[in-house]
Amino acid sequence: MSDNDMIDISVEIEALNLDGIKQNLLDYVQKEAKISIEESVEQAGKSAENAGDAASVAEDAATSAADCARQASESLGLYYTKVQSDTLLAGKQNTLTFDTAPTNDSSNPVTSGGVYTALAGKQDEANLVTTLSSSSTDSQYPSAKCVYDIIGDVETLLSEV
DSSP: OOHHHHHHHHHHHHHHHHHHHHHHHHHHHHHHHHHHHHHHHHHHHHHHHHHHHHHHHHHHHHHHHHHHHHHHHHHHTOOOOHHHHHHHHHTSOSSOOOBSSOOTTOOSOBOHHHHHHHHHTSOOGGGEESOOOTTOOTTOEEOHHHHHHHHHHHHHHHHHO
């Protein structure tokens, strides 16, 4: 056997060993890839299951909140059935009719000019006086007590005469 034959055999053995290592590496990579894919699918399934659970919890919470709001409205008298709402709406005015002056037993609103005119005729409380004197003015008016006291004073003076 020559030195060249030994080198050829060594190269072949080395080549066979590299093919084995290569195959081992491919097997390992495929195995890991399969495990990785299986783990990813499993994780995705768990995530989808968790999302479904979260959606169910959110839906239950929304239903519970709506029930609480309805119960609170009912207990406060703020909840109306359709029949009650229709009855209340039937009693409203379709078009507002305004009064130009305040009117007894009217359910109509009064225009601002009508309110102003009605209030303009009222006496100003600042002009109410409780005594009369030479400095009294025509815009002042005496209280009933003031008039009673003056009449009492006049009666007393007349009785002395």
